Amino acid sequence: MQDELMTIREMCDAFDVTPRTLRFYESRELIFPERRGQRRLYDRRDRARLTLILRGKRFGFSLEQIRQLLEFYEPGGDNLHQIVATLNIGRDRLGDMERQYAELGEAIQDLKAQIVEAEARIAAMTRDTHED
């Protein structure tokens, strides 16, 4: 059961990133591809993690924040203290994301209002032009 292993190039093509980026994420302990000799091989789990990494980046999270989130998505520690700790990290991140979600909603409303206004200005200008 090879679990759909992919080479670094296949990963780059699939996710639109460079090899350098994948190696960099690995150096920061965000992904842990297998090694067949020297070569890296990425499985389903690595792809899932990379998806979350790129998503997190789009939200403006740092790689370190994302690393903590990933840690949360994978069981990790086996003792209660560890699990509670990562749970709290998850809750913190959730709080961040919910705040950001709410704020983004407002920003979208503001921007929409501005767009409507701009459209009105354009309508007025073209109307004036045609009535000239």
Add this chain to the structure above:
Amino acid sequence: MQDELMTIREMCDAFDVTPRTLRFYESRELIFPERRGQRRLYDRRDRARLTLILRGKRFGFSLEQIRQLLEFYEPGGDNLHQIVATLNIGRDRLGDMERQYAELGEAIQDLKAQIVEAEARIAAMTRDTHED
């Protein structure tokens, strides 16, 4: 009508940024405070722009993207072509933000599910411990 002018220090205290940050934003043409002699003085408009800047940063936008957004929030050009151009920039950003909003919503749901799962694991562990 002084329009509530504030010094750089008052701005820093109000927005929790450093003077360096405000001067840096100015160098990147994000804000344009008046000058009384050498000293900078910030009015209501500058504060509104700074609010949008800090908000944009929280969303992970670059200062350049934010600059374009700000350009959109202020009339700017007086000819039709200019206005249409900035309108399109605004629409692009709106699209970005709406995509991000939707994705963030999903991410929040995912994370919530993970948290519930982690809570269940903790409940099971403590129950086992107490039943020992």
Add this chain to the structure above:
DNA sequence: CGTCTTCCTTACGTTCGCGTCAACTTGTGC
């Protein structure tokens, strides 16, 4: 066997967003 391609490591370079001095001007109180 040599060559080609793909990957590897090492390491220095780059951009963004400021932090951190250093040295100078400018009101402000005493």
Add this chain to the structure above:
DNA sequence: GCACAAGTTGACGCGAACGTAAGGAAGACG
């Protein structure tokens, strides 16, 4: 008048997130 606080302009520094070039290993192919 003179110290002092607040502000100013360079200029260099720094961490994050990669880009990029140099040199080497390793399997595939004719």
